[in-house]
Amino acid sequence: MLLALDTSSPQVAVALADGDDVVADLRSEQTMKHGEQLAPLIARVLDEAGASRTDLTAVAVGAGPGPFTGLRVGLVTARTLGLVLGIPVHGVCSLDVLAAEAVATDAVSTAFLVATDARRKEVYWATYDATGRRTSGPAVDRPGEIETEHPVVGEGAHLYPMTFPSATGPVRPSAGWLARVVARGLAEVVAPEPLYLRRPDAMAPHPPKAVS
Amino acid sequence: MNEPLVLGIETSCDETGVGIVRGHTLLADAVASSVDEHARFGGVVPEVASRAHLEAMVPTIERACETAGVRLDDVDAIAVTSGPGLAGALLVGVAAAKALALGLGKPIYGVNHLAAHVAVDQLEHGPLPEPCLAMLVSGGHSSLLEVDDVTVGVEPLGATIDDAAGEAFDKVARLLGLPFPGGPHIDRAATSGSSVYVDFPRGLTSRKDLERHRFDFSFSGLKTAVARWVEARERAGEPVPVADVAASFQEAVCDVLVRKALDAATTRGIEDILIGGGVAANSRLRAMATERAADLGIRVRVPRPGLCTDNGAMVAALGAELVARGRTPSALDLPADSSQPITTVVA
Ligand SMILES: [Zn+2]
Numbered sequence: 374m375l376l377a378l379d380t381s382s383p384q385v386a387v388a389l390a391d392g393d394d395v396v397a398d399l400r401s402e403q404t405m406k407h408g409e410q411l412a413p414l415i416a417r418v419l420d421e422a423g424a425s426r427t428d429l430t431a432v433a434v435g436a437g438p439g440p441f442t443g444l445r446v447g448l449v450t451a452r453t454l455g456l457v458l459g460i461p462v463h464g465v466c467s468l469d470v471l472a473a474e475a476v477a478t479d480a481v482s483t484a485f486l487v488a489t490d491a492r493r494k495e496v497y498w499a500t501y502d503a504t505g506r507r508t509s510g511p512a513v514d515r516p517g518e519i520e521t522e523h524p525v526v527g528e529g530a531h532l533y534p535m536t537f538p539s540a541t542g543p544v545r546p547s548a549g550w551l552a553r554v555v556a557r558g559l560a561e562v563v564a565p566e567p568l569y570l571r572r573p574d575a576m577a578p579h580p581p582k583a584v585s
Numbered sequence: 586m587n588e589p590l591v592l593g594i595e596t597s598c599d600e601t602g603v604g605i606v607r608g609h610t611l612l613a614d615a616v617a618s619s620v621d622e623h624a625r626f627g628g629v630v631p632e633v634a635s636r637a638h639l640e641a642m643v644p645t646i647e648r649a650c651e652t653a654g655v656r657l658d659d660v661d662a663i664a665v666t667s668g669p670g671l672a673g674a675l676l677v678g679v680a681a682a683k684a685l686a687l688g689l690g691k692p693i694y695g696v697n698h699l700a701a702h703v704a705v706d707q708l709e710h711g712p713l714p715e716p717c718l719a720m721l722v723s724g725g726h727s728s729l730l731e732v733d734d735v736t737v738g739v740e741p742l743g744a745t746i747d748d749a750a751g752e753a754f755d756k757v758a759r760l761l762g763l764p765f766p767g768g769p770h771i772d773r774a775a776t777s778g779s780s781v782y783v784d785f786p787r788g789l790t791s792r793k794d795l796e797r798h799r800f801d802f803s804f805s806g807l808k809t810a811v812a813r814w815v816e817a818r819e820r821a822g823e824p825v826p827v828a829d830v831a832a833s834f835q836e837a838v839c840d841v842l843v844r845k846a847l848d849a850a851t852t853r854g855i856e857d858i859l860i861g862g863g864v865a866a867n868s869r870l871r872a873m874a875t876e877r878a879a880d881l882g883i884r885v886r887v888p889r890p891g892l893c894t895d896n897g898a899m900v901a902a903l904g905a906e907l908v909a910r911g912r913t914p915s916a917l918d919l920p921a922d923s924s925q926p927i928t929t930v931v932a
Pocket residue numbers: 698702723725862863894895
């Protein structure tokens with residue numbers, strides 16, 4: 374069975390799939406607190422599906438982009454589970470998961486854009502053709518810098534309705550769709566490396582200040 | 586029954602530590618440090634540390650298992666630092682520990698970093714004397730604690746009211762043009778200097794201060810005094826005698842630490858002092874504490890330098906003690922608590 378988890382959005386998402394059949398698909402009730410909510414949710418999907426940790430054959434993880442702290446919780450969890458269970462870990466760009474769901478549920482029928490919340494008045498975004506194939510991105514920019522007449526999928530469209538008036542499709546990535554993306558090969562599978570897209574905020578120190 | 590095999594994870598600052606112990610026996614202590622990535626910033630950058638923890642986690646776990654000659658399946662329990670420390674850094678370790686616990690179907694203990702600094706000495710010198718007075722000194726903490734049972738709780742007697750002792754070492758090292766982290770460089774420079782060259786102030790030792798802050802520390806005034814002294818020299822166009830300033834500064838820090846630790850031990854009727862944390866690796870502190878304590882009939886225990894700095898073995902050591910004493914494990918929704926109080930040993 375494939376365990377899928379995504380922590381790139383404010384909501385932790387965990388699902389379990391048997392082949393391409395999603396047998397459990399959960400989201401955290403609270404937003405944030407990824408570190409507290411992820412492990413109990415994994416225990417719950419296994420429980421709901423009547424499965425045990427030894428039934429797992431692979432892990433899929435949303436590689437972001439997303440706020441760093443939460444993103445790392447998902448990636449380190451997926452990698453460590455892969456190590457301890459001796460199973461492969463597949464990474465998928467979290468924007469591709471939103472795109473796959475939007476196409477499969479007919480929310481879009483033309484080229485489109487996916488935009489999610491990058492905080493600091495910016496969005497993580499990528500563009501897709503009508504079949505859901507990524508044509509540019511992922512990148513991080515201010516909404517005003519991204520011009521599009523196309524429909525926009527994801528939370529970014531809801532946060533910046535003036536810039537992105539044509540919101541459509543899913544708002545946050547679902548783990549069920551992450552599992553389907555991997556099972557059906559709907560998007561590129563990559564190494565479970567975080568898509569930070571930003572460098573750490575770090576400043577070289579000033580020379581010591583005089584004290585007298 | 587065999588003694589418990591425990592894997593401990595430590596990510597509260599810039600070291601990714603994974604230790605494996607069986608009871609009081611250390612089997613592996615793997616550490617990956619991101620200290621070089623922080624050096625040019627003169628201090629630990631939280632986001633840089635967190636990124637490094639994610640990359641180092643799986644390889645460090647693998648390295649620890651290889652060194653210990655055990656398989657993850659053999660592990661009886663997982664212990665992890667849940668606080669105090671850098672929030673984002675702690676979170677990486679806690680999440681990895683939960684994944685191990687889930688994947689192995691074994692219990693997890695989220696433990697206090699400071700209590701782990703105390704427990705680590707069991708790996709070197711056997712069971713802790715009960716009670717003992719613990720002095721923890723590092724870049725993040727400077728505390729005096731009374732420890733009756735390290736798995737239950739510790740009583741804080743005093744702590745720094747401003748900078749941590751290790752922080753003072755880092756700042757003074759920068760003033761003297763020595764690299765980060767400052768501790769080992771000051772220690773080395775001081776060996777060829779005179780400790781009585783400058784009579785730097787001893788913080789919170791005046792009679793008035795002792796009334797309110799008998800077991801507390803203050804190092805910010807000392808740091809300022811060193812800065813003033815160095816600047817005066819530079820203004821006068823004279824060279825700064827780095828070795829002498831380092832030795833005099835180090836003497837002032839150690840003098841206050843040892844004085845207060847001995848005062849606390851004698852006041853509380855405790856005959857054993859345990860020194861832990863990165864600053865416990867300082868050679869002058871170890872020598873001075875041992876020497877002065879002996880005059881009072883007090884024993885001093887200091888783990889070897891490699892176990893004083895942050896590592897996974899100390900977390901595993903505390904975990905093993907918790908298992909051995911049948912303490913209740915943490916829940917899977919265990920939070921990382923950047924300001925976990927010292928009185929909470931298991932979160
Ligand atoms: Zn420490």
